Amino acid sequence: GAGVSQSPRYKVTKRGQDVALRCDPISGHVSLYWYRQALGQGPEFLTYFNYEAQQDKSGLPNDRFSAERPEGSISTLTIQRTEQRDSAMYRCASSLDGISDEQYFGPGTRLTVT
Amino acid sequence: TQLLEQSPQFLSIQEGENLTVYCNSSSVFSSLQWYRQEPGEGPVLLVTVVTGGEVKKLKRLTFQFGDARKDSSLHITAAQPGDTGLYLCAGGIETGNQFYFGTGTSLTVIP
Numbered sequence: 001g002a003g004v005s006q007s008p009r010y011k012v013t014k015r016g017q018d019v020a021l022r023c024d025p026i027s028g029h030v031s032l033y034w035y036r037q038a039l040g041q042g043p044e045f046l047t048y049f050n051y052e053a054q055q056d057k058s059g060l061p062n063d064r065f066s067a068e069r070p071e072g073s074i075s076t077l078t079i080q081r082t083e084q085r086d087s088a089m090y091r092c093a094s095s096l097d098g099i100s101d102e103q104y105f106g107p108g109t110r111l112t113v114t
Numbered sequence: 115t116q117l118l119e120q121s122p123q124f125l126s127i128q129e130g131e132n133l134t135v136y137c138n139s140s141s142v143f144s145s146l147q148w149y150r151q152e153p154g155e156g157p158v159l160l161v162t163v164v165t166g167g168e169v170k171k172l173k174r175l176t177f178q179f180g181d182a183r184k185d186s187s188l189h190i191t192a193a194q195p196g197d198t199g200l201y202l203c204a205g206g207i208e209t210g211n212q213f214y215f216g217t218g219t220s221l222t223v224i225p
Contacts, residue, residue: 004156033213042118042202042215043157056211091156099206099213100145100164105156 002026004106006092012112013082021077021109025094032075033093033103034067043091048099049075055099082113117141118203118216126222127193135188135219137203146179146186146205149215157202157215193223 005024013019025032031050035043045059051072060066064082069075079086091108095101121136137146145164149157161170163179163186170177174197176189186203203216 035215040200040218040220042120042204042218045213045215048211048213059212093156099211100147100162102147102159102162103157103213105158108156 004092004094004104006090006106006109008109009107010110010112012114015083015113016081018078018080019082019111021079021090021092021111023075023077023092023094023106025073025075025092026104027073028096029094029104030072030097031095031099031101032069033095034075034077035091035093037089037091037108039089046077050098079111082111084113087111087113117207117214118205120201120203120216120219122219123217124220124222126224129194129223129225130192133190133193133221135190135201135221137186137188137216139184141207142183143205144183144208146183146203148177148186148188149202149204151200151202157200157204190221193221195223195225197221198223 007022033048034046037043047057047067049069052069064080067077089108093103093105095103117139119138147162148160151157161177166181166183168179174191178187201219206213
């Protein structure tokens, strides 16, 4: 079956612009996670959802970052007024049920802010 | 904030050698997972350990969860070039809603 998909795969934007990153989890997966990953380092937790409910958003760097999953399936991570320090690989993952389940990762979105 | 510290950060060894990667925290984890990530790909789960003191074996890989559930180790016997990758421990702490990945260990096995 289809795995986790993310779009776009690459995004180049100018500083100050808003960007929206999309994640389409595995069908039927309850939990959805957003991470940010620097090259050669472990993913940094940003936020996660069970169904449409955001369980924790304390990992979001600041109030320019927000995420939603309105129908409990597709999720969007939005970064407003982008800054160069926001440049990173943004990864989405989903799991069948809960934070201790195996997470399946998408291919990521490489964001570059110029 | 990354609560899980891994050591070593980088490891380069010859094919056939053994190695151990450590994952340490001051927090208690309800369970710990080990993932392997190859360049350009997302992490892929290797194993989950749940009980303090638990040992799991996956072919040449042996995983151990510390008795106090604050640390874990991954031992690879007779490493092969196909083992090359970024190894990550990960887990959720008992008293929170976040999920943490370790700092990562980049392993290179030289043929």
